[in-house]
Amino acid sequence: AAGVIQSPRHLIKEKRETATLKCYPIPRHDTVYWYQQGPGQDPQFLISFYEKMQSDKGSIPDRFSAQQFSDYHSELNMSSLELGDSALYFCASSLRQVYGYTFGSGTRLTVV
Amino acid sequence: QKEVEQNSGPLSVPEGAIASLNCTYSDRGSQSFFWYRQYSGKSPELIMFIYSNGDKEDGRFTAQLNKASQYVSLLIRDSQPSDSATYLCAVNRNYGGSQGNLIFGKGTKLSVKP
Numbered sequence: 730a731a732g733v734i735q736s737p738r739h740l741i742k743e744k745r746e747t748a749t750l751k752c753y754p755i756p757r758h759d760t761v762y763w764y765q766q767g768p769g770q771d772p773q774f775l776i777s778f779y780e781k782m783q784s785d786k787g788s789i790p791d792r793f794s795a796q797q798f799s800d801y802h803s804e805l806n807m808s809s810l811e812l813g814d815s816a817l818y819f820c821a822s823s824l825r826q827v828y829g830y831t832f833g834s835g836t837r838l839t840v841v
Numbered sequence: 842q843k844e845v846e847q848n849s850g851p852l853s854v855p856e857g858a859i860a861s862l863n864c865t866y867s868d869r870g871s872q873s874f875f876w877y878r879q880y881s882g883k884s885p886e887l888i889m890f891i892y893s894n895g896d897k898e899d900g901r902f903t904a905q906l907n908k909a910s911q912y913v914s915l916l917i918r919d920s921q922p923s924d925s926a927t928y929l930c931a932v933n934r935n936y937g938g939s940q941g942n943l944i945f946g947k948g949t950k951l952s953v954k955p
Contacts, residue, residue, distance in 0.1 A: 762942060762943075770947070771929060771945040771946060771947040771948055772885065772929070772945045773945075774942050774943070774944070774945075777942050785942050787942065817882075819884055819885070829873075829875045829887045829890045829931075829943075830887070830943060831887065832884040832885050832886070833884060834883070834884050835883075835884050837882075
């Protein structure tokens with residue numbers, strides 16, 4: 730079965746650089762979510778999109794932005810990177826959220 | 842108070858025993874409840890979801906929900922070393938038909954000793 734695809738799997742950036750993370754949801758899933766998980770922390774909700782429109786916003790810094798495109802893939806853009814942005818970034822998708830999410834494998838971002 | 846509370850553990854049980862994982866939530870409007878398993882460095886994997894008060898069983902796993910007490914638990918019977926992972930409780934605040942989002946607890950680390 731198709732899963733949620735995230736790219737890249739690993740990313741190393743320097744402070745103040747920009748990073749773009751990509752997410753391809755499961756076909757026909759209508760909602761995409763982005764989460765950030767620091768070491769030893771629970772996943773923190775960043776932002777979600779339902780049918781290509783932003784549906785909810787969590788603790789996403791102003792330096793970050795995201796969008797969902799016509800083919801339903803989503804991108805998380807992160808600018809002016811800080812050391813504290815180093816984390817695992819998960820994308821998840823769902824069909825009618827009540828059934829729970831399916832997570833992608835994540836992108837490990839390291840800011841040096 | 843965090844919206845979803847879990848004991849961080851570690852919870853250590855011998856192989857073959859029952860592991861009991863607990864979770865409380867603060868928002869009485871919460872509609873649905875999920876248990877995810879996460880191995881270190883990997884993505885969370887959905888184990889079970891429950892919406893109605895009572896028990897829901899799936900193989901070795903049983904989820905229990907008590908909305909009056911705002912309490913949800915996960916029982917793992919015949920625990921195996923491969924069950925050793927962090928278990929995340931998640932709650933959906935689905936208001937007015939919106940898609941909402943899941944709020945996660947910090948997770949309970951389970952260790953099953955051979």
